[in-house]
Amino acid sequence: MAQSILNGFCMGWSYILIAVGLSLIFGVMNILQFAHGEVYMLGAYIVYAFCVIVGLNFFLALIISIALMALFGLLLEKFIFRPLGGELLTTLIVSLGLMIILQSGVQVGFGITPKAIPSFSHAAVADIMGMKMAADRLIVVGISIAAILGLFFVLKKTKLGQALTASAQHFDAARLMGINPNLMAATAMAIGSALAAIAGGLIGSVLRFNAFMGGAALLKGLIVIITGGKDSILGVVLAGLLIGLVDGIFPVLFGPAVASIASLVIVVIILLVRPQGFLGHAQ
Amino acid sequence: MPNRRIIKSLTLIVVIVVMLLYPVVSKNMYWIHILCIMFINILLASSIRTINLTGDISLGTSGFLLLGAYGSALLAMKVGLSVWLSMFLGVLMAAAAAFLLGFAITRTKGVYFSIMTLLVSEILRLTMWYWKDLSGGSQGLNDIPRPNPINIFGMITLTFESKISMYYLILVVVVLCLLALFRLERSFGLPWMALKKSDVLSESIGINVFSYRHITFIIGCFFTGIAGALFAHYMGLLESSELGKFSMLSSIYIVIYMVVGGEGSFWGPALGAGILTIMPEIFRPLKEYQPIFFGLLVILIIFFMRRGMISLPYYLRLWLLKKENA
Numbered sequence: 001m002a003q004s005i006l007n008g009f010c011m012g013w014s015y016i017l018i019a020v021g022l023s024l025i026f027g028v029m030n031i032l033q034f035a036h037g038e039v040y041m042l043g044a045y046i047v048y049a050f051c052v053i054v055g056l057n058f059f060l061a062l063i064i065s066i067a068l069m070a071l072f073g074l075l076l077e078k079f080i081f082r083p084l085g086g087e088l089l090t091t092l093i094v095s096l097g098l099m100i101i102l103q104s105g106v107q108v109g110f111g112i113t114p115k116a117i118p119s120f121s122h123a124a125v126a127d128i129m130g131m132k133m134a135a136d137r138l139i140v141v142g143i144s145i146a147a148i149l150g151l152f153f154v155l156k157k158t159k160l161g162q163a164l165t166a167s168a169q170h171f172d173a174a175r176l177m178g179i180n181p182n183l184m185a186a187t188a189m190a191i192g193s194a195l196a197a198i199a200g201g202l203i204g205s206v207l208r209f210n211a212f213m214g215g216a217a218l219l220k221g222l223i224v225i226i227t228g229g230k231d232s233i234l235g236v237v238l239a240g241l242l243i244g245l246v247d248g249i250f251p252v253l254f255g256p257a258v259a260s261i262a263s264l265v266i267v268v269i270i271l272l273v274r275p276q277g278f279l280g281h282a283q
Numbered sequence: 284m285p286n287r288r289i290i291k292s293l294t295l296i297v298v299i300v301v302m303l304l305y306p307v308v309s310k311n312m313y314w315i316h317i318l319c320i321m322f323i324n325i326l327l328a329s330s331i332r333t334i335n336l337t338g339d340i341s342l343g344t345s346g347f348l349l350l351g352a353y354g355s356a357l358l359a360m361k362v363g364l365s366v367w368l369s370m371f372l373g374v375l376m377a378a379a380a381a382f383l384l385g386f387a388i389t390r391t392k393g394v395y396f397s398i399m400t401l402l403v404s405e406i407l408r409l410t411m412w413y414w415k416d417l418s419g420g421s422q423g424l425n426d427i428p429r430p431n432p433i434n435i436f437g438m439i440t441l442t443f444e445s446k447i448s449m450y451y452l453i454l455v456v457v458v459l460c461l462l463a464l465f466r467l468e469r470s471f472g473l474p475w476m477a478l479k480k481s482d483v484l485s486e487s488i489g490i491n492v493f494s495y496r497h498i499t500f501i502i503g504c505f506f507t508g509i510a511g512a513l514f515a516h517y518m519g520l521l522e523s524s525e526l527g528k529f530s531m532l533s534s535i536y537i538v539i540y541m542v543v544g545g546e547g548s549f550w551g552p553a554l555g556a557g558i559l560t561i562m563p564e565i566f567r568p569l570k571e572y573q574p575i576f577f578g579l580l581v582i583l584i585i586f587f588m589r590r591g592m593i594s595l596p597y598y599l600r601l602w603l604l605k606k607e608n609a
Contacts, residue, residue, distance in 0.1 A: 026394070032394050032397065032398075034535075080582075083586070084585070084586075088340070088393060088394065089340055089542060089546070090542075090585050090589065092340065092397070092538070093538065093539055093542045093543070093581060093585055094581075094582050094585050094586075096535050096538070096539055096581070097539070097577075097578040097579070097581035097582040097585070098578065098582070099535075099578075100574050100575075100577060100578035100581075101574070101575050101578035101579065101582075103574070104571065104572075104573075104574035104575050104578070105575055107571060108571050108572060108575070212526075215525075215531060215532070219401075219402075219405065219531070222398050222401075222402075223402070226395070226398065256413070257409075257413030257414075260409050260413070261406055261409050261410060261413075264402050264405055264406045264409070265406065267402055268387065268399065268402055268403060268406070271387070271390075271391055271395060271398075271399050272387045272390070
């Protein structure tokens with residue numbers, strides 16, 4: 001039971017990393033970035049490439065992957081999303097096109113067999129208050145918490161972060177205050193993609209993955225954003241933990257069928273009560 | 284311009300005649316299969332467009348396709364109804380589900396509508412996947428019967444055992460459905476246009492926004508259900524895995540067909556579905572690189588031909604004019 005709770009936490013934090021990035025992009029640029037799951041998937045594959053093929057240390061590979069994905073996010077914003085001007089349908093279709101390209105591109109490059117990143121010893125067991133837990137998952141949770149705390153600090157304490165928060169809360173008002181919208185969109189894409197790369201690298205180090213890992217992750221990210229509200233990081237964190245725990249514990253308690261449907265049903269009920277999202281505002 | 288209208292109708296008639304004659308000319312079963320799938324995709328893209336007429340993007344095609352398909356197949360197999368009756372009831376099931384779920388779904392707008400339809404469709408698929416008594420789980424549902432023979436005035440008997448007869452059945456049903464959708468757009472057109480522009484303004488001139496969006500959603504899902512029933516009895520087997528016809532990805536493809544074809548015009552989605560279903564078959568020699576080209580094509584069309592493939596003549600004229608002026 002303790003192990004499944006920890007698994008839930010582990011998955012939950014990866015959902016949080018994806019959802020926070022997705023909600024930043026969604027909030028600032030008002031687009032649904034469907035290829036976000038593929039950024040997460042690429043993050044895992046780059047760590048795999050540097051770790052296994054080049055033979056670097058896992059943490060070094062993770063940092064390279066984060067930097068590359070942040071750059072990738074910048075490029076996407078500059079050359080794909082900025083020229084389209086934020087229309088829902090066109091950005092949706094373009095990100096769907098990107099999703100197909102990236103999925104099959106990775107399949108061409110890395111083959112279709114599932115991959116695993118040998119990072120931490122899978123056998124290592126940490127003993128916390130008499131409960132035995134897998135050490136690798138604890139490290140994953142630790143790094144994720146550090147990343148979110150770092151983001152929290154940036155958003156609250158730096159000028160850029162405050163401008164970003166303002167844009168996400170009310171885009172037009174932020175623009176009237178002299179905040180450059182293109183700069184904000186670029187920052188959101190870079191931070192969002194970097195967070196997705198962290199999540200990808202970490203999940204890739206505990207679970208086996210393939211080119212289609214992004215679809216399920218995107219779905220979870222959307223679920224978390226709706227449950228937690230797109231404007232509040234704290235809300236996203238709480239919702240991510242909740243959904244992660246549901247995913248961790250429900251399979252043990254109720255079997256896989258209920259578990260896979262439960263979190264979807266929760267969101268549908270939330271949207272039923274609050275059609276504009278849990279903490280969202282009517283337009 | 285009446286001239287353009289004549290050209291349009293003529294093109295349409297030529298396309299239909301070519302499709303009617305195709306099995307007579309060619310006995311290549313593989314292409315007949317591809318064309319059957321193409322007709323079903325055309326119907327799906329057009330019904331998704333109907334939902335889009337109020338401004339919403341449905342990512343939940345798969346869910347209602349699944350209801351039509353499994354509803355019809357299970358009623359025929361487990362209850363033992365005649366296939367025609369079961370197809371009819373399967374379609375009604377999809378529409379009834381759209382009616383009930385519509386109360387929840389059509390309350391949401393924009394991005395939330397898309398997410399909501401996506402989630403509902405995943406719930407339906409997962410329910411079917413885990414309900415092994417009904418769906419057969421990973422083995423799928425096999426040996427779904429073909430429609431029963433019809434006897435016309437005791438003179439001619441139409442049977443549907445062969446692939447070619449199913450081809451004609453699908454073709455006829457899809458053409459009839461498209462005509463029905465076309466007529467519906469004529470009668471609902473103005474309120475739909477108003478809703479797409481602004482629902483606050485439409486409400487102010489007395490359009491009941493909620494019920495219009497609800498009805499539109501039901502209409503779209505009804506035709507999706509028809510496509511599902513045809514699909515089930517044509518394929519003969521159904522499976523609801525996460526990579527099959529009822530997956531998230533396949534709903535996504537339908538939306539891509541719609542936009543790449545040109546969601547602004549009635550025949551746009553049909554054209555998009557037609558070309559994009561056939562294209563992967565033509566580019567099959569590219570093997571695993573083929574989806575990359577598909578994705579690139581989609582992005583290029585959005586960037587350079589926002590109105591879709593159906594507006595190619597418009598863009599050609601535009602580019603020619605630019606060239607002359609340059």
